[in-house]
Every structure is written in C-alpha cells, then in structure tokens.
Amino acid sequence: MPRRFGRFGGAYVPETLVPALVELEATWRSARRDPEFRAQLALLRTTLAGRPTPLYHARRLSRRGRGAEIWLKREDLVHGGAHKFNNALGQGLLAVRMHKPRLIAETGAGQHGVATAMIGAALGLETEVYMGEVDIERQRPNVERMELLGARVVPVRDGTRTLKDAINRALRDWIANVRTTHYLLGSAVGPHPFPTIVADFQSVIGREVRRQSIRAFGRLPDLAVACVGGGSNAIGTFHPLRRTSVELLGVEAGGPRGRGRGAASLARGSPGVLHGSFSYVLQDADGQMEETTSISAGLDYAGVGPEHAFLKESGRARYVSVHDEEALAAFHWLAEDEGILPALEPAHAIYAAVREARRRPAREKIVVTLSGRGDKDLEVVRRASR
Amino acid sequence: MRGTRERGSPSVVPYLLVDRARRRSLRGTVRALRDAGAVALELGFPFSDPIADGPVLAASHQAALRHGTDWRDLLAALRTTSPILPSAVMSYANPLVHRGLDRAIGELASAGASGLIIPDLSLEESPPFRVAARRHGVSLVLLAAPGISGDRVGRIARASRGFLYLVSHYGTTGGAARGSAVDLRPLVAAARRASPRLPVLVGFGVRDRASARHALATGADGVIVGTAVEEQLARDGRPGSMRRFLGEIAAVRAPG
Numbered sequence: 202m203p204r205r206f207g208r209f210g211g212a213y214v215p216e217t218l219v220p221a222l223v224e225l226e227a228t229w230r231s232a233r234r235d236p237e238f239r240a241q242l243a244l245l246r247t248t249l250a251g252r253p254t255p256l257y258h259a260r261r262l263s264r265r266g267r268g269a270e271i272w273l274k275r276e277d278l279v280h281g282g283a284h285k286f287n288n289a290l291g292q293g294l295l296a297v298r299m300h301k302p303r304l305i306a307e308t309g310a311g312q313h314g315v316a317t318a319m320i321g322a323a324l325g326l327e328t329e330v331y332m333g334e335v336d337i338e339r340q341r342p343n344v345e346r347m348e349l350l351g352a353r354v355v356p357v358r359d360g361t362r363t364l365k366d367a368i369n370r371a372l373r374d375w376i377a378n379v380r381t382t383h384y385l386l387g388s389a390v391g392p393h394p395f396p397t398i399v400a401d402f403q404s405v406i407g408r409e410v411r412r413q414s415i416r417a418f419g420r421l422p423d424l425a426v427a428c429v430g431g432g433s434n435a436i437g438t439f440h441p442l443r444r445t446s447v448e449l450l451g452v453e454a455g456g457p458r459g460r461g462r463g464a465a466s467l468a469r470g471s472p473g474v475l476h477g478s479f480s481y482v483l484q485d486a487d488g489q490m491e492e493t494t495s496i497s498a499g500l501d502y503a504g505v506g507p508e509h510a511f512l513k514e515s516g517r518a519r520y521v522s523v524h525d526e527e528a529l530a531a532f533h534w535l536a537e538d539e540g541i542l543p544a545l546e547p548a549h550a551i552y553a554a555v556r557e558a559r560r561r562p563a564r565e566k567i568v569v570t571l572s573g574r575g576d577k578d579l580e581v582v583r584r585a586s587r
Numbered sequence: 588m589r590g591t592r593e594r595g596s597p598s599v600v601p602y603l604l605v606d607r608a609r610r611r612s613l614r615g616t617v618r619a620l621r622d623a624g625a626v627a628l629e630l631g632f633p634f635s636d637p638i639a640d641g642p643v644l645a646a647s648h649q650a651a652l653r654h655g656t657d658w659r660d661l662l663a664a665l666r667t668t669s670p671i672l673p674s675a676v677m678s679y680a681n682p683l684v685h686r687g688l689d690r691a692i693g694e695l696a697s698a699g700a701s702g703l704i705i706p707d708l709s710l711e712e713s714p715p716f717r718v719a720a721r722r723h724g725v726s727l728v729l730l731a732a733p734g735i736s737g738d739r740v741g742r743i744a745r746a747s748r749g750f751l752y753l754v755s756h757y758g759t760t761g762g763a764a765r766g767s768a769v770d771l772r773p774l775v776a777a778a779r780r781a782s783p784r785l786p787v788l789v790g791f792g793v794r795d796r797a798s799a800r801h802a803l804a805t806g807a808d809g810v811i812v813g814t815a816v817e818e819q820l821a822r823d824g825r826p827g828s829m830r831r832f833l834g835e836i837a838a839v840r841a842p843g
Contacts, residue, residue: 211711211712213708213709215638216730216732217734219710219739221734359646365636369637369638369645377757378757379734471685473681473684473685474684484685487658488634488683488685488686489635490636
C-alpha cells in the first residue's frame with residue numbers, strides 16, 4: 202500500500218498512533234484477500250447498505266443545461282441517505298476484525314456520524330461522534346438521528362467549531378484510547394493508510410458507474426463530476442476511472458460570493474500538513490489553518506484528501522469551486538426538475554455539471570455523483586431562501 | 588542533560604508557549620525558571636490544530652493566536668531566552684513545512700535555537716527534517732511513546748539528537764487519563780541499549796513532585812513540565828512564584 206500519492210500523503214502523527222495505523226494497514230491487507238471478509242462485505246452492501254445504487258438519466262435537468270446529458274449516480278439512496286455508509290460499513294467490519302469494541306468518528310454535515318452510528322448499532326460497538334457546535338446547530342436532524350441510533354454526540358467548542366476541530370478532538374480521543382478504539386475516519390483524509398482505505402471502500406461508486414454506464418449508453422461517460430470536501434465520494438468516483446479517458450471534475454465549496462476563499466483547498470490553497478497528511482490546505486503565511494466558510498457543513502473544511510492533491514498536480518483531474526448561492530440554485534433545480542432533494546454538498550456538483558453541460562454537445566454524457574439526500578438541509582435552505 | 592545519571596539531580600526542562608501577550612514578562616520568567624534549576628527550555632510555537640495537546644495547552648494555543656502571535660514572535664522569544672537557557676523549539680510540522688524546512692530551521696538556528704521538537708512527526712516522515720536540522724546545527728529531538736515496540740524505540744533513539752522525548756502515557760499533554768498508566772521502564776531500557784549516551788526525558792503529564800518522582804523511577808534522566816507551568820503562569824506568573832513552583836520539581840531525587 203503506497204504511503205504517498207506522488208509527493209502527497211504520508212503519516213504526520215504523534216508516535217502514539219503509529220502502532221494503530223500499522224495494525225489498521227495490516228488488517229485491511231489481510232481482510233481484502235480473505236474470501237470470508239469479502240463475502241461478508243458484499244452481502245452487507247446488498248442487504249444492509251442497499252447497493253448497487255441506480256444510475257439515473259436526469260432528462261429534465263439535462264434540458265436546463267441544453268447540452269450534454271446529465272446522469273445521476275444515486276448515492277443518496279444508500280442506507281442513511283449518503284455515500285458515507287459505504288466506508289462506515291467497511292471500517293466497522295475492520296474494527297470487529299481488530300477486536301476494538303469502541304468506535305469514534307468526526308462529522309461535519311452529520312452524514313458520516315449517522316453512518317457510523319448505524320454500523321456501530323448493527324455490529325454492537327459503542328459509538329461516540331465528535332461534531333462542531335456550529336454544525337450541530339445547522340444539521341440538527343442528523344444529531345437527533347445519531348442519538349436515536351445509540352451514539353453519543355460530543356459537541357466541539359474549540360477553534361472553528363466545525364469539521365476541522367471535530368477531527369482534532371477525535372484524534373485526541375484516539376491518542377488516549379487507541380488500544381480499545383477504532384477511529385472510523387469518514388473522509389479520504391488523515392494519515393496513511395486512511396486515504397487509501399476510505400478510497401477502497403468508496404470505489405464501489407466508480408466501479409458501479411463504469412458498469413452501469415456501459416449498460417445504459419454503451420460506453421463510459423465523457424465527464425464525471427463530484428463534490429469535494431475531504432473528498433471521499435469524489436475519490437470513490439474518480440479512483441476506478443483514473444486510468445480511463447473519462448474527464449474528472451471535482452467541485453469545492455466557494456463559500457458566499459465575493460467573501461474569502463470559502464473552503465476551496467485545491468482551487469485556492471497551497472501544500473501543507475493537516476490531520477496527518479501532506480496535501481492542499483487553506484493556510485496563512487505562518488502555516489496556520491484559515492477559517493473556512495460554506496453553506497454546506499460537509500464541505501466546510503480547510504484540507505482535502507492527498508490523492509486529490511496528486512490528481513490535481515498531475516493534471517488528471519480538474520477542480521473548480523461553486524458559491525453558496527449557486528449551490529442553493531442547483532438544490533432547487535434538482536428538486537423542481539427531477540423531484541429529488543439533494544444535500545447541499547452534491548448541490549455544488551450539480552451546479553457545476555449543469556454549467557459543463559451547457560458547454561458540451563448533446564452526444565456527451567456527464568455522470569454526477571449525488572452523494573447525499575437533502576432532508577438534513579431543509580432548515581438551512583428555508584433560511585437562505587428568505 | 589544526563590542529569591540523574593551523572594549529577595544525581597534530574598534535568599528539568601520547562602515548556603513555555605510563545606504568546607505575544609506575554610512578551611514583556613518572558614525574560615523574567617525564564618530567569619526564574621533557570622534559578623529554580625531548569626537546565627533547558629522548550630519554547631512552543633502556537634498552532635491552529637494542536638492535536639497532541641490536551642485542553643489546557645490547546646486553549647493556550649488558541650489564545651496565543653488570537654493575540655496575534657506569529658513567527659517573528661517566536662524568533663524574538665528565542666533571542667530573549669537562548670542567552671539564559673539552551674532553548675529548543677516545539678512546533679507542529681506545518682509551520683515548518685509551509686515556510687520551507689531549510690529556511691525555517693535556518694531562521695530558528697540564527698535566533699539561537701539549539702533543538703527542535705515536532706510532536707506530530709513520526710519516525711517515517713522525519714528524514715527531511717533531520718537533514719535540514721543537521722545542516723543548521725540544530726538537534727532534532729524525536730519522540731517515543733507507549734505502545735511502540737522496543738525495536739522501534741531503539742530506531743527512534745538512534746535517530747534522535749539532543750535527547751529522546753519519551754511520552755509518559757496514552758494521551759495528550761497535561762495529564763494521564765484514568766487507566767493510561769504505563770510501565771515506561773522497558774522503553775527507557777530499549778532507548779539506552781540503542782543509544783547509551785542519549786539522555787531520556789519524560790514528558791506529557793509531569794506536573795508535580797509525585798509525578799516527577801514516578802517519571803524518574805523509570806531510569807530517565809529528567810522531565811519536561813509543560814501544562815503545569817502554563818497553569819502556574821495563569822495562576823501566579825510572578826518570578827518568585829515560578830521559581831518556587833519549578834524548584835519543588837527540580838529538588839526531586841530519583842528513588843534508589
């Protein structure tokens with residue numbers, strides 16, 4: 202398993218965590234070759250997660266673009282309402298294999314927290330989720346879901362009070378309890394081997410896109426679009442397509458129009474170390490992380506997964522940003538055109554996809570990963586629309 | 588630094604976080620710490636995401652940044668403290684990486700730093716930092732922690748310069764969580780076998796006479812006191828009080 206993607210990645214962590222990272226890598230190496238583990242994962246993907254998810258031709262949304270066809274990879278239909286369960290399921294099984302009775306997780310939008318709470322319940326593991334106070338406020342429905350699912354939600358009041366500081370707290374908990382606890386990291390970030398493991402578990406998205414595109418329109422799409430916070434749904438989409446001719450477009454949160462850099466680490470940041478890996482970050486002249494702003498809690502993060510940094514620098518993928526107002530517009534487009542309420546995170550990708558569709562001929566096909574559903578965002582959208 | 592083994596008294600290294608709001612009192616504080624028996628000083632550079640620090644120091648990192656503390660304050664602090672006590676900088680990796688390792692460590696050396704400690708630097712990521720530190724004559728101090736194998740402790744001890752920083756328990760700075768007590772003796776012994784001349788200092792959670800005595804009972808050469816210094820500064824940072832506070836710890840003798 203490579204420690205680096207080009208010059209990005211690595212494991213910048215206190216020594217206390219090194220044994221746990223080594224154990225995790227060894228466990229995943231043996232598990233992925235173990236027919237019993239693979240069978241169990243495949244069975245739960247079907248019977249619990251609800252995979253495969255459909256690839257849906259969004260005809261009315263495509264008409265809005267007046268150009269290329271737009272297809273939606275429906276990760277919003279995964280158990281819990283987001284792609285996050287793909288990873289939580291896989292890592293939950295790894296935790297059991299490592300005999301760790303306790304799970305901890307960070308969450309921004311709450312989707313990863315919900316996914317972790319669900320798998321914690323299903324596997325009988327104690328679960329604690331760190332969540333920034335700002336995010337608790339704006340993603341209240343997910344807090345209630347986590348609690349009903351038996352998880353303890355720990356409010357984080359440090360620093361930005363969003364995802365970045367939730368990860369800090371989870372890392373500190375892990376340092377103290379590493380012998381009994383698995384840190385179920387929710388995005389393709391963090392120290393090696395997390396970016397690789399998360400990408401492996403999320404790659405089911407891209408593999409299905411490949412198969413389903415060929416079935417639906419006889420070939421691979423011309424363009425794949427996904428939103429990028431830490432970047433797990435995007436890497437799951439891109440990774441299996443990286444050696445094909447499919448163009449890859451990652452969409453970051455641009456924040457409110459005309460104010461700051463939003464949370465666009467790749468489009469507007471520079472290389473740096475955050476949460477254990479060397480990647481792109483939003484930082485000041487002294488290397489301090491900057492406050493980020495985004496209407497979507499799941500994208501509101503100063504860093505990004507190291508494989509995305511590599512895909513950007515190698516030119517294999519492009520990264521653009523979309524503003525809050527544009528994401529909100531796309532939220533309404535999808536609701537009104539297709540009867541689907543997207544989460545605000547993939548609404549960023551929807552906006553970028555429509556923008557791309559306008560520039561492309563009708564014969565081209567665009568696949569957008571619809572990474573989550575929007576029920577959690579109704580209050581945010583209602584307030585923003587006033 | 589080979590305190591307990593050669594002088595019979597432990598090497599005590601206090602930690603101070605650089606904070607612009609405290610720049611006027613820094614000289615007096617460091618003199619008091621020296622008078623109390625400190626053999627060296629650790630100067631912390633605040634970071635936005637101090638994952639190895641417990642609640643007390645994490646809050647201090649945030650406060651220092653709110654006060655506008657920046658890289659120039661670190662260099663100014665080094666120029667103040669290094670004539671009084673040998674000074675090592677503790678910085679998370681990113682401020683060094685972002686500035687460029689060679690430039691950053693060169694600037695620290697010019698300002699008087701004799702050592703550099705990076706709490707989020709694992710052995711695997713350390714080679715470029717070691718190269719840059721060697722070029723500028725700065726000792727890169729590596730950390731070892733509970734849970735790692737004797738073999739790994741040995742490799743870390745051989746790569747570490749100045750001393751080996753041994754983390755005392757499973758957890759962040761400032762205090763041992765319940766049930767996190769660890770027998771450090773095998774780790775100290777492994778470090779000694781690999782690098783007999785390298786002093787071993789125990790840190791994270793050494794806060795008073797009892798915890799210092801406990802740390803020294805492992806055969807270590809000294810202790811690093813961080814959170815407790817920070818708490819004392821907040822309670823009563825006058826030089827006399829600081830001297831009394833650290834003097835208590837410096838007076839501890841290794842048992843046996």
